[in-house]
Amino acid sequence: MTGADDMVIRIRGLENRFGPHRVHEGLDLDMRRGEVLGVVGGSGTGKSVLLRSIVGLRRPNAGRIAVFGEEMTGIDEDRRAALAARWGVMFQDGALFSSLTLRENVEVPLRGVAGLDPDTRHALAELKIAMVGLPLDAAETYPAELSGGMRKRAGLARALALDPEIVFLDEPTAGLDPIGAAAFDRLMRDLVQALGLSVFLVTHDLDTLYALCDRVAVLAERRVLATGTLDDMLAVEHPWVRDYFHGPRGRAARRSGPAAPQGR
C-alpha cells in the first residue's frame, strides 16, 4: 500500500476515442475511500465509458488509472483478477445470467472462493438476496420472471457477493418508478453504512444524487468539469451545470433531498 491509500481510484490524463470522436481527453478524477461519488453529465459525455474504463471492460487510448493504488494499465491477469475481487459492478438492467436462477446468479462469484462448501455458498447467497430486500421465494426464480426493479436488486446482490470495497453502479434507478427509486436509494444508503462501501455512482437521477452522494463529479467537455459537494455544484458557473442543478427538477430534489439522510 502506498501513501495514497485513501484514494481508492485515481485517474490521470485519461483519453478515450471512438474513431475520430473523442469522448474523454485529459480527464482527471479521484475517489476517496468510503465516499459515495456521483458521476453526472449529459447524454454522450461518456459516463458509462468512464466506468467501463475503470473496471477494465475498455482499454483507454491514453492515460493512467490506479485502483487501490495499483496501476491498471499493463497489469498482469492474476493481479487484475485479485483486484477485481475487491470491487463489484451493477449493470443497468442487472445483467443477470438468464439461464441461472437468482440464487445461482449470486453464487457465481462465490464459486471462485477456494474451499467454500456448497451449503455455505447457498446460505451466503440467500443472505445477500435478503440484504438487498428481495423476498426469499424469489431466490429460485429466473431473471425473466422478475420485474425490472427486482432484477436491479438482484444485480446488486451479485455485485455484493464478495463484500467488495468499491461498488460501481450504472444508472441504478433508471427505469424505476419514483417509489421504487426512492426505496433503492434508501437501500443503498443503509448498505453503504453497514458494509462500509465506496460507491462509484453513474446516474441521471437528481433525487439519487441528493439522497446518496457525498461528492459529485460533473463530466462535460470531455473531462471532469467540476467536483465537490452538491452545495459546491450550485455555485459552478457553467451552462450545463447551472441548468442541471438549478433546473426545476434540481430545485425539487434539493428541497426534499438533504433532509433525507437524517430522517432515517
Added chain:
Amino acid sequence: MSIKIGTTAGQPKIEISGSLGLPELEQARRRFAQTPFAPHATLDLSALQRLDSAGAWLLLTEQARLRQEGTDLIIASVPPHALPLVEVVRANLARAEPATRPPLTVAALLDRLGRKVAGGAAFLRDLLGYLGIFTARLLGALRRPRGFHLTSLVHHCEEVGLRAVPIVALMAFLIGVVLAFQGATQLRPFGAEIFVVELIAISILRELGILLTAIIVAGRTASAFTAAIGSMKMREEIDAMLTLRIDPANALILPRILALVITLPILGLVADLSGLLGGALMSWAELGISPAMFRTRLIEGVEPIHVVVGLVKAPVFALIIGIVGCRAGMQVGNSAESLGRMTSSAVVTAIFAVIVIDALFSILFAQVGL
C-alpha cells in the same frame, strides 16, 4: 485471523483477532467445531480488525447452532466499525430460511407427463389456428386485393426464393453426384450400370430433390421468419401495429407464407434439374454414360409422373414451414432469451414436420398406386 481460547471467571472465552471474512470462513468454522463450549461462553471480538458479511453470518449462525445444543454464546465487545454490519446480517438472517423444494413423486411425474401431452395437443391446435388465419387473410386478399401488401410479397419472394437458389442448386448437384457414384459402385458387379440413370432420376425427382430443398428452406427461412417477427414482438412493434389498426397477420404472416408457397415449388424444380445435371456429369465421368445416352434413358425410362409426385408436396411443405416459423415468432416474449429459444425450436419443428409429412405422402402415394 487467529482464534485464541482462554477462560475468564471459569468460563471459556474465545478471542478472535485480525480479519474474519470469506477467505477465512471454512477455517474458522472448523475451529468452532473443535472448540468445547461449556453452558456459557463468551466471544470477544475487540481485537477484530475486519469483518465482512460472510464472517458476521458465521458468528451468528454458530451462535444459533450452539443455542440449539444448549450453549449460550455471548458475542461481546463488537468493535464499532463492525456493529452496523452485524445488525444488518442479523436482521436479514431471520428471513433467510432455507427454501424447501417439493419432493419428486410419481404423481408429480404423471402430472408433468400430462402437461406435456396437453401442451403438444395445444401446439397442434395452435398451428391449425395459424393455418386458419392464413387462409382467411388469403381469401380476404382475393376479395379485396387493395389491402394486400404486394411489395412485401415480392420482397419475401426474393428473400426466401431467389437468394436460396445457389445453396439449393449446389446441394442438389452434390446429391446427384453422390447418387451416381454410389449407384455405379453398387450396380457395376451386376453389369447393370445403365440403370443408374433410373436410380438417379427417380430418387431425385420423387423424393430427394424436394425433401432436401424443404429441409434447407426450413432451416434457412423458418428461423428467419421467427427472428424477424420475434424481434418485432419483443420491441412491441406488433402491439404498435394493433393500436394503429394494422393487422399483423395481413402485414407480416400472409406475405411471408405466400412467398414460401410460391417459391418452394420453383426451388424444388431447380433442385431436380441441378440434381440430374450432377448425376449426369458423374455418370459420364465414372461410367462413361454420355449425356446424350443419359438423356435418352431419362426420357424413355422415367415417367413424368415422378416429377409431379415430387413437386406436389412442395406447397404443403411450404405451408407448414411458414406457419411454424411465423407462429414461433408470435410466441416470443419480451426477452432476448425467448427469441433464441423460439428460433431454434422453429427450425427443429419445421424440419421434423417436413419429414413427417413426407412420410405421410409416401403412404398416400403407395395407397393410390402412384
